[in-house]
Amino acid sequence: xxxxxxxxxxxxxxxxxxRDGMRTAxxxxxxxxxxxxxxxxxxxxxxxxxxxxxxxxxxxxxxxVISGEIAKAALDVLAPHFGKGQQKLGKVxxxxxxxDIHDIGKNIVSTxxxxxxxxxxxxxxxxxxxxxxxxxEETDSGILGLSALLTSTMMNMKTVILDLKRxxxxxxxxxxxxxxxxxxxxxxxxxxxAYVRDAPEILKTIxxxxxx
Amino acid sequence: MCPRMAPKERAxxxxxxxxxxxxxxxxxxxxxxxxxxxxxxxxxxxxxLIDCYRKLGIDFVPISFGAPKGxxxxxxxxxxxxxxxxxxxxxxxxxIWDMFGFYIEGTIDTPEKFDEFEFPDPLAPGRxxxxxxxxxxxxxxxxxxxxxxxxxFERAETMVGLEKLLVCMYxxxxxxxxxxxxxxxxxxxxxxxxLDAGAEFILIGDDVADxxxxxxxxxxxxxxxxxxxxxxxxxxxxxxxxxxRHTDGNLKPIMNYILDLGIDGLHPIQPEAGMDIAELKRTxxxxxxxxxxxxxxxxxxxxxxxxxxxEVIEVIRKVSPGGGHILASTxxxxxxxxxxxxxxxxxxxxxxxAHKYGVYPIKS
Numbered sequence: 001x002x003x004x005x006x007x008x009x010x011x012x013x014x015x016x017x018x019r020d021g022m023r024t025a026x027x028x029x030x031x032x033x034x035x036x037x038x039x040x041x042x043x044x045x046x047x048x049x050x051x052x053x054x055x056x057x058x059x060x061x062x063x064x065v066i067s068g069e070i071a072k073a074a075l076d077v078l079a080p081h082f083g084k085g086q087q088k089l090g091k092v093x094x095x096x097x098x099x100d101i102h103d104i105g106k107n108i109v110s111t112x113x114x115x116x117x118x119x120x121x122x123x124x125x126x127x128x129x130x131x132x133x134x135x136x137e138e139t140d141s142g143i144l145g146l147s148a149l150l151t152s153t154m155m156n157m158k159t160v161i162l163d164l165k166r167x168x169x170x171x172x173x174x175x176x177x178x179x180x181x182x183x184x185x186x187x188x189x190x191x192x193x194a195y196v197r198d199a200p201e202i203l204k205t206i207x208x209x210x211x212x
Numbered sequence: 213m214c215p216r217m218a219p220k221e222r223a224x225x226x227x228x229x230x231x232x233x234x235x236x237x238x239x240x241x242x243x244x245x246x247x248x249x250x251x252x253x254x255x256x257x258x259x260x261l262i263d264c265y266r267k268l269g270i271d272f273v274p275i276s277f278g279a280p281k282g283x284x285x286x287x288x289x290x291x292x293x294x295x296x297x298x299x300x301x302x303x304x305x306x307x308i309w310d311m312f313g314f315y316i317e318g319t320i321d322t323p324e325k326f327d328e329f330e331f332p333d334p335l336a337p338g339r340x341x342x343x344x345x346x347x348x349x350x351x352x353x354x355x356x357x358x359x360x361x362x363x364x365f366e367r368a369e370t371m372v373g374l375e376k377l378l379v380c381m382y383x384x385x386x387x388x389x390x391x392x393x394x395x396x397x398x399x400x401x402x403x404x405x406x407l408d409a410g411a412e413f414i415l416i417g418d419d420v421a422d423x424x425x426x427x428x429x430x431x432x433x434x435x436x437x438x439x440x441x442x443x444x445x446x447x448x449x450x451x452x453x454x455x456x457r458h459t460d461g462n463l464k465p466i467m468n469y470i471l472d473l474g475i476d477g478l479h480p481i482q483p484e485a486g487m488d489i490a491e492l493k494r495t496x497x498x499x500x501x502x503x504x505x506x507x508x509x510x511x512x513x514x515x516x517x518x519x520x521x522x523e524v525i526e527v528i529r530k531v532s533p534g535g536g537h538i539l540a541s542t543x544x545x546x547x548x549x550x551x552x553x554x555x556x557x558x559x560x561x562x563x564x565x566a567h568k569y570g571v572y573p574i575k576s
Contacts, residue, residue: 017382054424057465062378062428069379101302101314104374151513152548180423180484181509198424 006032007042010074014046017066019073026077036078037087037117043071044116044203051112051200064108064199071115088119090206093135094145095123097156102149105178108199109145116203118143129160133167142172143206146192148179158190174209176202219271223355223413223538227454227476227501231535235528235570236271237563238503238540240359240415240458240479243547249556258342262349268563272456272538274357274415275346277402281338292316296332297371298325318373323387326372331394334401340409347410355413357456358406363418364395364440371395374427381432388436396440403448414453416444416475421461423485430466438469445473456503460543461485471499479503480542484510490530493537501536506562508541513549517561524565533576539566 006029013022029039050067053059092113096106103125110122121139123131136144144164148154157177164170177187178196187195194205217225217233225232244255247264258275265273285293291303298320304313320329346356362370368391369377380388403414418441420426426433445455456477462485463470463478470478481487481504489505496502505527506512511520524539531537541562549555 019383057425060425060427060429060465061422062381062432065375065378066382101316107375150548151509152550155550 003034006034007038010039010042011046014043014067014070017070019070022070022074023077026074030081036081039078040117043074047071047112047115054200055198068108068111072111075115089117090143091119091139091141092143092145093121093132093139093141095127095132096125096147097153097160098126098128099156100148100150100153101125105199106147109202112202129163132160133163136169136173142174144173144175146177151181154179154181161191176205219354223271224454226535226538229501229536231572233572235532235566236538237566238272238538239270239545240274241544243545245547245552246545246556258345262346269567272355272357273346273350274359275343276359276361277339278342280336297367298329299370315370318371321372321376326391334398335405340405343406343411344409351410356411357413357415358411359415360399360403361417363399363416364392365437366419368392368395378428381428381436392436392440396444400444400447407451407453412454414448414455416455417458419460421459421463423462425462426466433466433469442473445475449474462487477501477503477538479540482542483507493531497536501538502531503538503540504542505531505539506541508543512541512558513555517557520558520561521565524562525569528570528574529576532570532574
């Protein structure tokens, strides 16, 4: 099979939410000399298409979740084939702020980033401010994603950003915030660099920040 | 003009799309911290909930079902416990539903675990003790409701885990059906039990959407969720119940199915999810009573009391004429707000305004 056809097949299996088909497609592609990076590019494009459909209201949460699962399964097949020094797109620390245990939006963002070639450090839910700072320092991550679903916890994002400043890390990190009760103006108010309305916007948002 | 109707008659009239003496008020769930602030005493159980509804002048008295008599949650540590459905929660004093705090995760997440799981008994002694107390205390006067909380999909998804249940819709459809069917049977038996005890109104809480839209595309909603949801409503309606269905989120993509349920009222109609109560009244007001209109995301936690009054008057003028409108917050009177005292003051102003300006006839 021609290389472009094999790669197209990877994306098609993602769009068809076909876990077994995806494993076969990737194994076939690797066998024919296609690199993991080329497969990743295809996955990223596929996830981008699904995200765009979600943003247009054509797709729903279940489609984001199942495609994320299929992409994760794809990564499992690819993992042993990544060479040493495989270039990652960047490092991201992500978590739901203290007092809040909602995690679906955060999990989807995490999966999209992982499947698109980012190194993701997901700290989970109800994360104390100091843990974000420590993780950023230890992993030397350039991006921090903060999530909250409650109006009573979203102000904790400000605490995290202030703690980053105190630790002298604020200029090294782009802070992206997301969650149902948030808005652009809230993101500005707490001193974040960007606001993500819906999880699939994350890749575009990071690309925009990189261009700045 | 003095209101003439009893709360129960007022509630029934509005659910039948007619104009009562004044717009009724409904609040499905109240955090015990809010009850304490309103009653100025520590919360001690269902009688305080009833007193709170009466003190506020709220026409509906929804009563959640309880755990079986003698049932105790299994605490995994000093904060985390597992409930009857194998769900993990973090204890939070005074949370909605008696003692429940923050939901953490479901643990019955595979077909094998589900098959081994002993499903809770809807008719276990103790389930509707609180409802029976409420019916006896105020059932002649108020619209006491048997609340079938987390109906079918929501209890199923919290038991399995939302993401896992959604994935299984694609990869293990028979497992999803089995889980939904068990929750359907539980809710149906519980609902029937509430009616047998004398409740004439049923509240089915069952979130199937978030602000973006339903959790699944309409075709999967139709395949998996709708048949059970519809059958539950229809069976209870056949026994004479008036049914209000609560589901968060943007329901526009599945509005035809919501109408097909045959419910009397829809709550909470969240503006932040793009649900416009005035528009819904214009489009579906002849088939569905709209229950909502008082924004609990931005207005009640953050606005001034005068702003609350202005907003409540506006929604009454826009939505109440002709009947078929029940005033309610756009979710519940919860405690997840930055300033609880401010929130309670605004809640008091909202109900005062409803009593003052919600008297019919109302001109738009």
